[in-house]
Amino acid sequence: xxxxxxxxxxxxxxxxxxxxxxITKRTAIAQSIVVLTDEIMANFQDGDLKTKKGSVxxxxxxxxxxxxxxxxxxxxxxxxxxxxxxxxSTEIVGNEVIITCTCSLTAKTGVEMEALTxxxxxxxxxxxxCKAFSHDITIKETKLIAKTGGKSDYKL
Amino acid sequence: xxxxxxxxxxxxxxxxxxxxxxITKRTAIAQSIVVLTDEIMANFQDGDLKTKKGSVxxxxxxxxxxxxxxxxxxxxxxxxxxxxxxxxSTEIVGNEVIITCTCSLTAKTGVEMEALTxxxxxxxxxxxxCKAFSHDITIKETKLIAKTGGKSDYKL
Amino acid sequence: xxxxxxxxxxxxxxxxxxxxxxITKRTAIAQSIVVLTDEIMANFQDGDLKTKKGSVxxxxxxxxxxxxxxxxxxxxxxxxxxxxxxxxSTEIVGNEVIITCTCSLTAKTGVEMEALTxxxxxxxxxxxxCKAFSHDITIKETKLIAKTGGKSDYKL
Amino acid sequence: xxxxxxxxxxxxxxxxxxxxxxITKRTAIAQSIVVLTDEIMANFQDGDLKTKKGSVxxxxxxxxxxxxxxxxxxxxxxxxxxxxxxxxSTEIVGNEVIITCTCSLTAKTGVEMEALTxxxxxxxxxxxxCKAFSHDITIKETKLIAKTGGKSDYKL
Amino acid sequence: xxxxxxxxxxxxxxxxxxxxxxITKRTAIAQSIVVLTDEIMANFQDGDLKTKKGSVxxxxxxxxxxxxxxxxxxxxxxxxxxxxxxxxSTEIVGNEVIITCTCSLTAKTGVEMEALTxxxxxxxxxxxxCKAFSHDITIKETKLIAKTGGKSDYKL
Amino acid sequence: xxxxxxxxxxxxxxxxxxxxxxITKRTAIAQSIVVLTDEIMANFQDGDLKTKKGSVxxxxxxxxxxxxxxxxxxxxxxxxxxxxxxxxSTEIVGNEVIITCTCSLTAKTGVEMEALTxxxxxxxxxxxxCKAFSHDITIKETKLIAKTGGKSDYKL
Numbered sequence: 001x002x003x004x005x006x007x008x009x010x011x012x013x014x015x016x017x018x019x020x021x022x023i024t025k026r027t028a029i030a031q032s033i034v035v036l037t038d039e040i041m042a043n044f045q046d047g048d049l050k051t052k053k054g055s056v057x058x059x060x061x062x063x064x065x066x067x068x069x070x071x072x073x074x075x076x077x078x079x080x081x082x083x084x085x086x087x088x089s090t091e092i093v094g095n096e097v098i099i100t101c102t103c104s105l106t107a108k109t110g111v112e113m114e115a116l117t118x119x120x121x122x123x124x125x126x127x128x129x130c131k132a133f134s135h136d137i138t139i140k141e142t143k144l145i146a147k148t149g150g151k152s153d154y155k156l
Numbered sequence: 157x158x159x160x161x162x163x164x165x166x167x168x169x170x171x172x173x174x175x176x177x178x179i180t181k182r183t184a185i186a187q188s189i190v191v192l193t194d195e196i197m198a199n200f201q202d203g204d205l206k207t208k209k210g211s212v213x214x215x216x217x218x219x220x221x222x223x224x225x226x227x228x229x230x231x232x233x234x235x236x237x238x239x240x241x242x243x244x245s246t247e248i249v250g251n252e253v254i255i256t257c258t259c260s261l262t263a264k265t266g267v268e269m270e271a272l273t274x275x276x277x278x279x280x281x282x283x284x285x286c287k288a289f290s291h292d293i294t295i296k297e298t299k300l301i302a303k304t305g306g307k308s309d310y311k312l
Numbered sequence: 313x314x315x316x317x318x319x320x321x322x323x324x325x326x327x328x329x330x331x332x333x334x335i336t337k338r339t340a341i342a343q344s345i346v347v348l349t350d351e352i353m354a355n356f357q358d359g360d361l362k363t364k365k366g367s368v369x370x371x372x373x374x375x376x377x378x379x380x381x382x383x384x385x386x387x388x389x390x391x392x393x394x395x396x397x398x399x400x401s402t403e404i405v406g407n408e409v410i411i412t413c414t415c416s417l418t419a420k421t422g423v424e425m426e427a428l429t430x431x432x433x434x435x436x437x438x439x440x441x442c443k444a445f446s447h448d449i450t451i452k453e454t455k456l457i458a459k460t461g462g463k464s465d466y467k468l
Numbered sequence: 469x470x471x472x473x474x475x476x477x478x479x480x481x482x483x484x485x486x487x488x489x490x491i492t493k494r495t496a497i498a499q500s501i502v503v504l505t506d507e508i509m510a511n512f513q514d515g516d517l518k519t520k521k522g523s524v525x526x527x528x529x530x531x532x533x534x535x536x537x538x539x540x541x542x543x544x545x546x547x548x549x550x551x552x553x554x555x556x557s558t559e560i561v562g563n564e565v566i567i568t569c570t571c572s573l574t575a576k577t578g579v580e581m582e583a584l585t586x587x588x589x590x591x592x593x594x595x596x597x598c599k600a601f602s603h604d605i606t607i608k609e610t611k612l613i614a615k616t617g618g619k620s621d622y623k624l
Numbered sequence: 625x626x627x628x629x630x631x632x633x634x635x636x637x638x639x640x641x642x643x644x645x646x647i648t649k650r651t652a653i654a655q656s657i658v659v660l661t662d663e664i665m666a667n668f669q670d671g672d673l674k675t676k677k678g679s680v681x682x683x684x685x686x687x688x689x690x691x692x693x694x695x696x697x698x699x700x701x702x703x704x705x706x707x708x709x710x711x712x713s714t715e716i717v718g719n720e721v722i723i724t725c726t727c728s729l730t731a732k733t734g735v736e737m738e739a740l741t742x743x744x745x746x747x748x749x750x751x752x753x754c755k756a757f758s759h760d761i762t763i764k765e766t767k768l769i770a771k772t773g774g775k776s777d778y779k780l
Numbered sequence: 781x782x783x784x785x786x787x788x789x790x791x792x793x794x795x796x797x798x799x800x801x802x803i804t805k806r807t808a809i810a811q812s813i814v815v816l817t818d819e820i821m822a823n824f825q826d827g828d829l830k831t832k833k834g835s836v837x838x839x840x841x842x843x844x845x846x847x848x849x850x851x852x853x854x855x856x857x858x859x860x861x862x863x864x865x866x867x868x869s870t871e872i873v874g875n876e877v878i879i880t881c882t883c884s885l886t887a888k889t890g891v892e893m894e895a896l897t898x899x900x901x902x903x904x905x906x907x908x909x910c911k912a913f914s915h916d917i918t919i920k921e922t923k924l925i926a927k928t929g930g931k932s933d934y935k936l
Contacts, residue, residue: 005288017397085797132161142295173709236706241485317600329865444473451610553641629912756785766919
């Protein structure tokens with residue numbers, strides 16, 4: 001039966017005990033979408049804006065990578081984990097910046113929260129870099145796309 | 157004219173110089189919505205679930221408060237700031253947990269990113285606490301609701 | 313012969329080299345006791361205070377869990393370690409809140425400092441949550457209760 | 469009437485709003501006592517042990533200073549604050565190492581938790597440096613000695 | 625008379641008490657030089673290498689900015705400070721990447737260590753990004769170029 | 781063919797995927813040299829200066845150890861790693877303090893950046909401890925001395 005694994009029998013928050021779990025290769029892919037305004041998109045695309053866009057995206061990717069590494073500091077009941085890999089890709093479709101983060105690790109527990117934290121921090125960084133134009137920016141649809149290697153795989 | 161204030165004349169990422177800005181009271185309100193599954197909602201509402209829901213929300217609020225304090229560590233070009241106040245409220249409407257964070261500070265620069273980071277980390281924590289049931293959870297519509305005290309106010 | 317393993321031959325502080333040590337399952341249990349005033353206990357026990365007490369304890373447990381994960385950042389010569397498990401229990405006896413933290417990890421070195429740091433941060437958090445009533449609060453008897461899995465076991 | 473200032477009207481943990489509080493010079497003095505075993509004391513006092521003791525104490529003082537600076541990262545509802553001063557003194561009486569930390573800051577809120585966190589981390593560091601001899605070490609009586617500059621002064 | 629201000633009368637490390645110091649605008653400029661190999665320079669300058677070089681430099685600038693913000697966490701006796709500004713410029717002369725960081729803040733104490741930490745972390749990041757080619761990389765001449773606003777100005 | 785392993789095919793910064801790499805014992809030795817002024821050296825060597833020098837060096841060693849543990853937080857694309865060992869030695873030759881840091885770990889990737897970050901933070905700490913005398917201090921020649929256990933060994 002499914003249950004809140006992060007609550008103990010007294011409903012007190014509690015880290016899951018993974019000491020008896022198998023060490024397997026775990027992967028997780030998460031995605032976040034930042035919706036920018038027309039004005040910001042125009043400035044992304046104008047003149048030397050290829051460079052501007054590049055700098056914004058690159059700053060976000062670096063922040064997202066560093067954010068993924070900080071997951072267990074940010075999410076109270078996450079286990080402190082390493083990461084074997086943390087990759088970002090970004091795509092711009094219309095006014096949307098689609099950020100994808102893929103994490104992997106050979107460990108006793110999965111890296112979903114690492115991938116989700118990575119895209120969230122990358123999305124917040126894009127917000128921060130563009131907010132001088134407008135605060136009409138929305139981070140929408142942060143979600144898990146797929147994960148493998150745990151008790152059960154997941155695919156959106 | 158508006159511009160990417162976080163890029164210098166060479167389009168290199170660069171912290172904004174706020175040394176000449178006025179010290180005023182700044183506030184910002186941000187919101188994030190986590191969409192849970194029917195199964196999770198049922199477990200939130202069953203039997204002693206009031207307590208379960210309470211523990212999940214409370215863990216999220218604490219994580220969000222600590223996350224807001226970490227904003228300048230996470231977002232590369234954010235100024236290191238204190239916070240005079242950081243308040244959360246949560247509301248459950250249907251399958252949605254609506255998280256609101258209000259930050260304030262008397263300073264040279266605003267606290268929008270602190271409020272946005274706060275709700276994002278709180279939302280990720282709810283995800284983490286509920287993911288044993290399902291990964292069909294989405295964090296949607298993280299956005300700024302209002303801000304006051306800077307060059308211009310904002311209200312959604 | 314026993315020695316200060318954290319000092320080198322010049323008495324300079326120095327991390328112990330554990331590269332040749334066996335990887336075994338390590339556990340440690342630590343305890344800290346916070347002595348509150350009558351007034352705080354009365355407010356814990358009055359009216360809806362069950363909830364107040366619950367919120368204070370829960371905040372402390374979350375802080376303690378996050379604190380245990382930060383041990384190697386706080387204690388200069390501690391090895392950076394993961395944690396397979398970090399559980400808290402709390403009991404109130406008279407005016408005393410007794411906090412117990414149990415950590416475990418399969419690693420080359422023990423997790424005593426993680427358990428001790430966990431209870432210490434939890435105890436400080438209870439202090440912080442209650443200090444509006446009085447500063448006549450004492451954190452007493454932070455100590456190790458038991459450990460297993462290293463060169464020698466320990467039991468109080 | 470006194471109340472749990474860190475709980476809101478729904479008993480949810482919540483940072484106190486200090487935005488309207490006066491900026492005054494705040495000081496706080498906290499103390500923690502570490503009780504060592506006879507064997508550890510003997511090794512502190514033997515031969516060149518003056519140096520050994522010195523290294524242990526010095527490592528603890530540095531860890532305590534760095535820990536005091538991390539207070540708002542560790543204690544969930546503490547405001548992020550600077551520090552104008554953070555001084556340690558240590559005294560050895562019998563088997564006890566008495567650690568005192570004095571913090572000061574001109575700010576809207578006090579630095580009690582900084583001083584208490586400082587002595588706690590220093591005490592844990594002494595534990596860590598001496599535990600190769602024995603785990604029969606107790607950190608006893610961590611408490612506030614005095615504070616000035618807030619709504620009311622305190623003196624033990 | 626000059627003295628080790630970070631040692632107290634017992635030669636114990638101790639944060640300087642700045643509570644009585646004047647709040648003035650402080651600036652500091654630091655520089656670090658990374659000497660790369662011919663092979664790395666050739667790969668920087670080949671084909672689309674402008675982009676490669678750009679990505680390496682940009683990653684270093686972001687890391688340096690984030691590193692400057694972490695100064696008081698890294699250097700034991702540094703006061704926890706904000707920053708009003710933190711700017712980087714980079715220049716390539718022969719095989720050398722010259723990194724300059726300018727920090728400013730209106731505060732009771734200077735920001736030399738912030739500027740020096742910023743360039744050091746940026747330099748280490750360039751090392752990390754290029755080390756797949758060769759470890760014959762040297763970080764040379766990290767030093768302060770100028771500072772203003774404290775008891776005495778400094779200019780190299 | 782050698783390449784910028786930290787840039788992906790679009791020249792975007794990207795953590796190297798080490799999931800398929802062998803777990804071997806890795807060591808790295810790095811060195812940094814701090815050049816002090818005559819006046820600082822004289823104060824190091826005067827009267828009870830042995831103790832002053834000792835306190836400065838010891839603070840630097842502790843800061844360097846803690847800095848090495850923070851490497852993956854500071855250098856954007858470094859993998860989060862543990863450390864089995866992190867040792868410092870220091871030597872004074874003329875006006876130069878020569879700091880050496882040796883790190884080791886059994887892992888999928890090397891610890892060069894840990895050793896280099898360790899000596900850099902130790903060097904910055906010596907700067908900080910001595911800068912009340914003069915800012916004419918230079919950190920020169922931070923470099924790798926040797927590494928073993930990876931794809932290829934390195935020796936200066």
